[in-house]
Amino acid sequence: MDFNDTKNIFLQIRDWVADQILQGKIIAGEKIPSVRELAVDMEVNRNTVMRSYALMEEEGIIENKRGIGFFVAADAKVNLLKMQKRSFLKDELPAILHKVEVLKLNSEDLQILIQTIQSNDHENQ
Template sequence: MDFSEHKNIFLQIRDWLVDQILIGKLQPGEKIPSVRELAADIEVNRNTVMRSYSLMEEEGIIENKRGIGFFIASDATTQLQRIQKREFFEQELPGIIHKVEVLKLNSQDLAQLLQVIQSNDHENKQ
């Protein structure tokens, strides 16, 4: 895992785990690596991983089964999609809209983007 200097490491770990859930590499009900295992694998302090796990537990993404470990919550995918969509609309979309306006992109320019999105949707349904 390559870390960026522009974001806290514990948030980058959380984001990486979220991506793993959203792309289906981690499934609801599945056990995730222990704090110690993940910290050793990605070469960070255990407290940093624990901070990521605590945040994800607060968000309802993972559950701690005492003595057994951390597991992906049964509704994690739905929960994450809701969170990610809200963050996209609040934080990223305004910047995209601004860029569209500044670059004076027209409907033909954006139609090309929509074609890419639609072809991805079609591939994902098969």
């Protein structure tokens, strides 16, 4: 995995797992990669993955069955959606707005973004 220098690795691992769940690539009740396995895959130390998993367990996203491994919590996806949506609108959006204003980005610059938003409008579920 290609990590970003500006963000802690254990947070990026948590973000990656959360993204897998949000995308439905790992579903509720399913086992996630073991600490050792993911550490090897991502070329990272066991302890670093362990820290990510411990954090996610605190957040109620995953659960541990001792001797077996970690599993996606029953309502992980719904909670993740709620948490991340709230966090995005409250913390990230203001910074984005500020940049859009200062850099004077217009519909042409952000064409893809507007299209993506509009395609979300046409979804019924």
